[in-house]
Amino acid sequence: MSEESNTLSPRDESRLDLAACARTLSERSARLVAVEIDPEPGTLIMQAREIQAMAQELLSAAVVAERERYTSPEQVVEAAGNAHWEQTVLAWARDGRRNRAGLPGLMLARSLDEWVAKHNPDVLDAVTCGLDATRFPGSAAFAAYERERVAALYAALEEAEEAREEVWKELNALSEKEDSVDHPTNLRVVAALRRLTQLYTDLSVADPPLAVEYRSRATWNSTAADRFEEHGPMGG
Incomplete structure (x- = not known):
């Protein structure tokens, strides 16, 4: 791996994120493991629940890592036993598809x-040896190019999400008397x-x-736009 490879491919970054979660x-x-003498009542349960929550974070990281290696959503659901992973994957995308330890990929x-x-002690380079950046020299540079190629789209998406949140606030402030498909706020919502x-x-x-998740969101937004366009703010 090159010393300059601060951010690796989304696939490598997701695997590092999973590994970091597993370590934590x-x-x-x-x-x-240590037996504390006379802890406060409920302490052990609280500690176990904290670990349980961390295990859930580990599972979420595993789902993301599987999607980044093209495991289908159907396979994810079958393995994870839960159908509600789309928002987890989209949150990873919104965060830039970088490990959440806050470290450059190579350093982590x-x-x-x-x-x-x-x-x-007998296991050396257990993590780096499995990364694409190690196995396929030059892949980190290609990944950087791929990130740059779609950067403008992600920036535009962030702006569009913020714009929707703003117009959503306006929508929630409307009264029933303003229930019209031609109301300026409704038109902004549709747009x-x-x-x-x-x-x-x-x-x-x-x-x-992540095309499956993106197509799903495109369908959701398109359906919502049709509903507001046809029925107005209250009917939407």
């Missing part, structure tokens, strides 16, 4: 290598939803790994 969960769980990979080696429909459609083509 392991370290936190280990603290519960090395710290994880060191953590594994501390527990398994905002149409804009999001187009951007999610464009992203489904430009950024294939």
Whole structure:
């Protein structure tokens, strides 16, 4: 991997995010192994619930990592036993498809290598050796190019989401007397939803790994736009 590879491919970044979550969960769980003398009532349950929540975060990271390696949503649902993962994947996309440890990919990979080696001295480069950036030299540069290629679309999507939130506030402030398909606020709502429909459609083509989620959002926004266009703010 190049020293300049601060951000790796979304696939590598998602795998690093999963690995970092697994490390955190392991370290936190280990603290519960020691037997504390007379802890406050409920302490053990609270600690276990904290670990349970962290395990859920680990599962979410695993779902994202699977989607980044083109595991289908249907396969994800079958393996995870839960159909509600679309928002998890979209949140990952909104965060830039970068590991959430806040570290450059190469730095995080090395710290994880060191953590594994501390527990398994015979295992070297356990994390870095499995990354595309290591296995396929030059892939990090290509990933950077791919990120740059769709950066404008993601920036436009962020602006469009913010615009929809603003017009949604206006919509919620309307009274029943203002229930008209031609009301300026309703027209702005429809325009905002149409804009999001187009951007999610464009992203489904430009950024294939998460195309299913993007097409789903495009359909949702298109359907909502049709509803407001036909029935107005109250009927929507």
